Amino acid sequence: MSKKGRKRGQLAVMVVCAVVGFLLAAQLRSVKLSGAADATNAARLETLQSLYNELMDQKDGLEDQVKQLQSELSLYREQAASGEAGSEALKAEVDKLEITAGLTDVEGPGVTVILEDSTSSNVTGDEADYLIHDSDLLSVINELRSAGAEAISLNGERILATSEVRCTGAVVTVNGRRYAAPYIIFAIGDPDTLYNAMTMRNGVADVLGQWGITVKVTASDLLLIPKYNGTVDYQYAHSVTPGEEEGEG
Template identity: 70%
Template sequence: MSVALVCAVVGFLLASQLQSVWANTQTDAANASRLETLQELYNQEMDKSEGLQKQLEQTQEELALYRKQASEGSAQGEALKAELDKLEMTAGLVDVTGPGVTVIMTDSTAVNATGDEADYIIHDSDLLSVVNELRSAGAEAISLNGERLLAASEIRCTGAVVTVNGRRHAAPYVIMAIGDSGTLYNALTMRNGVVDILGQWKIDVRVTASEELTIPKYQGAVEFQYAKPAESFPAAEEGVG
């Protein structure tokens, strides 16, 4: 009986050990497969990033060539160069400088025991409120934490940070805008304006007017997969009779 009992215990322990080894093997295999998948996704994103960087460099070289050709021409070439400069600034492809305001936004530290902590931190909607107010007041160029904002730029919460132009940023958030500094400043700090509203949640918003700011150009590549220039057709001739 003793031998049989010992054999049963040993058999049970061996079975448990084999089961544990098999489970660990399955887990390691799953982790290895997941790691391989993540590595492939990472390599794909790196290849895509490198491709976009090369495309951006090529586009910049072409723009430099067009600029040089336009500057070497006649009065018509000078007009084309001026138009090119305007389009580059509109598209955010060049650094710009001028008067404007700097807005520094910091999360509140005044969360009380009964309050919801989420109400006291900066969200994408708060940043959009400031950006939209600046645009409405005539801002000609805006950046957020060094990211040039274009028409296609996104500002959205991703966890505890905010994603802008595909890059993640955390507070404090620094918004710079070029335009009439007095108009921009008054638009943000007016009574019951966006600064007053954010101040109700003790979110620190500091607005400073400056005579000269520099906003960097957009660092990514602008691609259009679906949109294309619309064809223009001559107006149809009116029929007679």
């Protein structure tokens, strides 16, 4: 074999070795990356599982607290109905406080408001302009409150002064639970007043309708709004006892 032939053979062997080495290095790197990804996913899964367990423990604790409070409330109601002097007035006050605090199911006349995302053509370039947001729902709720609504629910969730209504991605969180459109609001109060407040010109329904968002308002003779399914824990606010204000400062 000539010198030129041997050189070509050696060059070919070197090229093959280089290619094999490159492939081995790439394979090792892929294995390392895959191992790192698996480790990262395992760590994330462990963290998510820990958070899930913690939330479930909190949920169980809150359910126990609700049961205890409901038991105490039943005891107070029994005492109020025992026939003692002033019991009727006390029972009426307890009933009123239950409704105000959202601790009991209520029914009565009112309106139903159904909101659905817009199906209009997107002319602004921003899809979010045609979706229902937490601010839209809060505008409807505030309008109903201003018109004298005595109890309000959103997709079955009783709305209290402490209820949160906020966007979380493509859905809305209400009382810690997530809901997607359509959003159905029940409001108990004078049907005519509530209906007129919602359908008045340049009102909240009219403004949302300009974006193609469907707002359907229907008066009803009887609506059922469920009680608040949770607890309200006050950490900072407390009642002021007589004479306490004078002692401050």
